[in-house]
Amino acid sequence: MSVQVASTTGKDPQKPARVFNILPVAIAWGVMLAFYVSLRLYQQAFAFKFGLDSTSPDFEIYWKALFKIEVPAIFGIGAVIWAYLWFTRDRRINDISPGTELKRYFTLIGWFLVYTFSFLWVANFFGEGDATWHQTVIRDTALTPSHIVLFYACIPTYIVVGVGTLIYATTRIPAFAKSYSVPLLMVVVGPGLILPNLGYNEWGHAFWFTEETFSHPLHWGFPVLGWTALAIGGVLLQVMRRVSELFKVFTPAASLTAK
Amino acid sequence: MKKLIKRLLVACLGLSAVLGGGGDLLPAMVEAHGERATEPYIRTRTVHWYDMTWSKDSIAVNDTYTIKGKFRLFSDWPDAAARPELLYVSAYGPGAVLTRVESRLNGLPAQQSFRGGELGRDYEFEITMKGRVPGRWHVHTIVQVEGAGAIVGPGKWIEVTGSASDYKQSLETMTGNKIDDLQTYKVADAQRYHLFLGAFALAWLLWWLRRPLIIPRWLAIQKGRSDLLVRPIDDKVAAAMVGVMLLITVVGYHNATQAYPYTVPLRGGWTKIPTQPLPEEKVRVDLTHAEYDVPGRSLRMRANITNTLDKPVRIGEFMTAELRFINKALPAAVANVTPGYPQELLPGQGLKVDNDLLAPGETRSVYIEATDAVWEVERLVSFLSDVDSRIGGLVFFWDEKGERYVSELHGPIVPVIKGHGTHMSM
Amino acid sequence: MTENDREVLRVAGLSGDTARWSRTFDYLIIVVAAFLVLAVTYINFLLLAGDWDFFTDFKDRQYWVVIYPIVQIMMAAAFQAVFWTLFRLPFGATASAFLFGLGVWLVRYHSWMGMAHFPLTLVVPGTFMVGAMILDGILTVSRAWLVTGLFGGTLFGITFYASNWIVFAPYFQPVENMGQLSSLADVIGYVFPRAGTPEYIRIIERGTLRTFSDSSTWVSVFFSCFICIFMYMLWWLIGAFACKAASVPTGDRFKLLFGMKPAEATK
Numbered sequence: 001m002s003v004q005v006a007s008t009t010g011k012d013p014q015k016p017a018r019v020f021n022i023l024p025v026a027i028a029w030g031v032m033l034a035f036y037v038s039l040r041l042y043q044q045a046f047a048f049k050f051g052l053d054s055t056s057p058d059f060e061i062y063w064k065a066l067f068k069i070e071v072p073a074i075f076g077i078g079a080v081i082w083a084y085l086w087f088t089r090d091r092r093i094n095d096i097s098p099g100t101e102l103k104r105y106f107t108l109i110g111w112f113l114v115y116t117f118s119f120l121w122v123a124n125f126f127g128e129g130d131a132t133w134h135q136t137v138i139r140d141t142a143l144t145p146s147h148i149v150l151f152y153a154c155i156p157t158y159i160v161v162g163v164g165t166l167i168y169a170t171t172r173i174p175a176f177a178k179s180y181s182v183p184l185l186m187v188v189v190g191p192g193l194i195l196p197n198l199g200y201n202e203w204g205h206a207f208w209f210t211e212e213t214f215s216h217p218l219h220w221g222f223p224v225l226g227w228t229a230l231a232i233g234g235v236l237l238q239v240m241r242r243v244s245e246l247f248k249v250f251t252p253a254a255s256l257t258a259k
Numbered sequence: 260m261k262k263l264i265k266r267l268l269v270a271c272l273g274l275s276a277v278l279g280g281g282g283d284l285l286p287a288m289v290e291a292h293g294e295r296a297t298e299p300y301i302r303t304r305t306v307h308w309y310d311m312t313w314s315k316d317s318i319a320v321n322d323t324y325t326i327k328g329k330f331r332l333f334s335d336w337p338d339a340a341a342r343p344e345l346l347y348v349s350a351y352g353p354g355a356v357l358t359r360v361e362s363r364l365n366g367l368p369a370q371q372s373f374r375g376g377e378l379g380r381d382y383e384f385e386i387t388m389k390g391r392v393p394g395r396w397h398v399h400t401i402v403q404v405e406g407a408g409a410i411v412g413p414g415k416w417i418e419v420t421g422s423a424s425d426y427k428q429s430l431e432t433m434t435g436n437k438i439d440d441l442q443t444y445k446v447a448d449a450q451r452y453h454l455f456l457g458a459f460a461l462a463w464l465l466w467w468l469r470r471p472l473i474i475p476r477w478l479a480i481q482k483g484r485s486d487l488l489v490r491p492i493d494d495k496v497a498a499a500m501v502g503v504m505l506l507i508t509v510v511g512y513h514n515a516t517q518a519y520p521y522t523v524p525l526r527g528g529w530t531k532i533p534t535q536p537l538p539e540e541k542v543r544v545d546l547t548h549a550e551y552d553v554p555g556r557s558l559r560m561r562a563n564i565t566n567t568l569d570k571p572v573r574i575g576e577f578m579t580a581e582l583r584f585i586n587k588a589l590p591a592a593v594a595n596v597t598p599g600y601p602q603e604l605l606p607g608q609g610l611k612v613d614n615d616l617l618a619p620g621e622t623r624s625v626y627i628e629a630t631d632a633v634w635e636v637e638r639l640v641s642f643l644s645d646v647d648s649r650i651g652g653l654v655f656f657w658d659e660k661g662e663r664y665v666s667e668l669h670g671p672i673v674p675v676i677k678g679h680g681t682h683m684s685m
Numbered sequence: 686m687t688e689n690d691r692e693v694l695r696v697a698g699l700s701g702d703t704a705r706w707s708r709t710f711d712y713l714i715i716v717v718a719a720f721l722v723l724a725v726t727y728i729n730f731l732l733l734a735g736d737w738d739f740f741t742d743f744k745d746r747q748y749w750v751v752i753y754p755i756v757q758i759m760m761a762a763a764f765q766a767v768f769w770t771l772f773r774l775p776f777g778a779t780a781s782a783f784l785f786g787l788g789v790w791l792v793r794y795h796s797w798m799g800m801a802h803f804p805l806t807l808v809v810p811g812t813f814m815v816g817a818m819i820l821d822g823i824l825t826v827s828r829a830w831l832v833t834g835l836f837g838g839t840l841f842g843i844t845f846y847a848s849n850w851i852v853f854a855p856y857f858q859p860v861e862n863m864g865q866l867s868s869l870a871d872v873i874g875y876v877f878p879r880a881g882t883p884e885y886i887r888i889i890e891r892g893t894l895r896t897f898s899d900s901s902t903w904v905s906v907f908f909s910c911f912i913c914i915f916m917y918m919l920w921w922l923i924g925a926f927a928c929k930a931a932s933v934p935t936g937d938r939f940k941l942l943f944g945m946k947p948a949e950a951t952k
Binding site: 015019020040043044047048089090091092093094095102106109110112113116117119120122123124125127128129131132133134135136137138139171177178179180181182183211212213214215219220222223226227229230231232233234236237238240241243244247248250251252 | 700709717721728732733788789801928929933943
Binding site: 350371405430432434446470473479527 | 686687689690692693694696697698699707708710714715742743744745771772773774775776779782783786787790800802803804805806807809812814818819821822826828840844847848850851852854856858859860862863864865866867868869870871873875876877878879880881883884885886887890891
């Protein structure tokens with residue numbers, strides 16, 4: 001990636017008063033936490049009560065309805081966020097001041113704070129919750145109360161945030177606009193592919209895997225796509241290279257000469 | 260409010276059905292455990308449960324009740340499902356709301372799975388469950404067949420009263436250790452140990468996290484000063500940590516083996532089911548034609564029935580997918596339905612048969628009809644979209660002394676979609 | 686702040702505001718990394734070896750002892766590689782094990798116990814914290830991933846069984862159930878029924894492992910050590926590879942969308 005600081009010289013660096021504002025991240029965490037906790041409480045109330053028989057009218061009301069609402073709602077909100085980020089893109093991206101660029105890098109980390117938070121609920125909290133469901137009841141549909149929450153609420157949510165992160169980086173930060181960052185694409189697209197991987201999962205369960213073993217090869221697509229998140233190391237390296245250059249702009253000359 | 264509306268709705272529907280005079284009562288609202296999504300060829304042609312009894316409808320926490328019965332591994336087992344070469348028998352509610360006290364198959368303990376289920380044979384089981392979590396739970400018996408999955412038997416409600424905190428399951432090990440409560444035994448020890456290790460792990464993490472971390476360290480590496488990043492004191496702490504971990508492991512393991520010198524591995528063996536004599540079919544049923552009338556919700560069959568007995572018999576019951584169609588004209592068949600049997604599995608119209616009295620040695624074509632909305636409710640009509648559209652079930656005959664004879668019935672089934680088909684009748 | 690810390694900052698050329706911003710950056714990355722390490726460690730383990738950790742009556746001598754450490758060393762090694770390669774921070778394995786421990790207890794409570802009423806005795810998890818701290822310790826002292834893989838991998842495999850037997854030994858006491866000899870773990874699995882887990886579905890020791898003076902578990906342990914060594918090395922390399930900052934230039938059409946002249950953008 002191009003990390004030269006040529007563009008930072010000869011301009012007013014516009015030193016930021018503060019580089020990072022935690023408030024939007026805290027709000028996003030709060031909203032998401034409320035969403036996930038509500039889903040969990042909803043499961044507690046209605047999973048065993050109305051979720052065991054996918055042919056019952058109650059299942060239609062309490063579970064299929066949730067599925068039909070959540071998928072378009074989450075992707076709808078996502079579309080609005082993505083569209084906003086795209087249409088408000090920086091159309092003079094090469095002209096931003098070092099101060100602005102630095103703040104945008106910190107904001108990108110803010111996006112990652114939200115993205116990794118949302119992934120946690122799939123990988124750990126509701127992921128093993130799905131195991132609880134499968135090991136204790138009999139599978140009768142792909143749309144179980146645990147899948148409706150895990151696969152069709154939590155996965156779309158992190159896809160919304162992940163793609164948002166990618167669009168933010170591309171539309172606000174020069175280095176990511178000039179080049180596609182391979183690790184950033186991996187970090188966003190890899191876990192995102194878990195959603196289409198469900199097709200393989202459900203196909204296998206429908207036709208040849210009548211019992212549930214979590215470690216079965218049918219499920220290996222999930223961890224393999226999860227591994228792509230390791231590429232955050234590469235993203236971090238790209239971020240550090242540029243941020244450390246930007247830091248130089250704001251470092252007093254005295255300390256630079258002290259080396 | 261919702262409950263009230265639901266009750267009103269059910270009441271209205273029930274009333275209209277009674278006023279309609281058809282006696283075609285709607286099946287009661289019932290919980291299921293996903294069996295309705297199981298393909299009809301599995302539900303009608305694998306495991307048939309009969310002579311089921313439930314000792315109680317309501318128990319207190321820590322009380323037990325027993326489910327007893329028989330199941331037949333059906334001769335016409337579908338090729339699409341794995342054969343019952345390895346199977347497990349139990350009863351389940353939603354989660355561990357009831358606990359298992361004892362379960363037996365043909366008198367043998369059913370803690371482990373069983374090998375060698377044979378088609379065409381009957382198996383007797385007995386399962387005793389204990390109340391743990393108060394509530395009204397729908398409990399099914401289940402035979403799980405390796406490769407074919409769970410095959411669900413009739414479900415019945417059980418009321419558990421009392422307080423979950425009163426539940427106790429204590430036992431004594433063969434080494435004389437008394438376990439007060441199986442739910443919590445040694446859990447606190449495990450948690451203390453994990454916390455103890457976690458404290459070391461956290462200390463190690465903080466040892467590093469308190470320093471200037473990401474960008475400074477990366478820049479120091481770029482400038483060739485890795486030596487600043489891991490210092491001699493870090494080496495000492497790391498070495499000490501390795502030593503402490505090894506010490507914890509060695510001492511802990513030693514203590515555990517001292518404290519529990521007698522341990523046994525997980526049970527890996529399976530039990531071979533002792534072969535029972537093959538049930539003799541004194542009355543043979545050869546299905547010649549079966550059709551399902553989709554708009555009429557009616558299964559209509561014609562079969563050649565041969566009575567090899569030296570006494571006359573009549574058809575009393577046709578049973579498939581846990582549904583019992585009873586010939587109400589035959590008192591012995593009606594009397595065979597125990598009072599506690601789940602009503603929703605007893606279709607109101609029962610079984611209609613035409614001239615079913617079979618003289619000794621006689622072979623005759625008999626018409627059998629089972630009509631009820633339950634075919635739709637139980638999603639059994641989807642056998643029309645199965646890969647092999649066949650029907651199966653057990654037919655129960657009675658002689659005049661009240662003795663019962665069980666026969667299997669199976670064969671292809673065709674749909675009658677409005678305006679087409681053969682339209683059999685009496 | 687120690688003298689060493691100041692020296693690191695001086696070498697990095699950070700002072701005043703930039704040192705402060707850098708520390709803010711540290712805190713943000715710590716949180717991002719904590720979420721990510723937990724999530725990736727968990728999803729990897731859950732779907733490659735989860736069954737053996739869910740239930741006490743899955744923890745057998747043949748597979749649990751082998752598969753658990755082999756799967757857990759994957760992410761322990763990968764995160765060690767990421768943190769060590771980029772920052773010379775030798776805590777990837779410990780972070781992985783510690784955060785996994787937090788996550789696993791959370792789910793055992795909220796889901797197994799909270800939703801499906803299973804007692805904790807049925808779902809007590811294993812831990813790899815001992816092996817992870819040994820891996821980090823050896824990496825610190827040796828500063829070499831190959832040495833860590835060879836010695837750390839071996840110790841990771843050995844200590845997994847021994848350090849977990851401290852918790853699980855009581856669950857393998859002999860008990861009589863319906864006239865048959867059984868382990869307590871089997872009885873716990875029997876008493877608290879799981880509709881989706883028939884007894885035969887357990888992937889556990891079914892054969893005889895009589896060897897090493899009847900201590901067959903140690904055969905599994907040694908096999909596990911052997912695989913752990915190579916698993917560590919493979920995943921170290923994958924972790925190091927994940928830290929590559931590769932990028933592919935965007936096209937001219939794309940650059941114009943951000944007001945960049947194609948020629949200028951290549952600068």
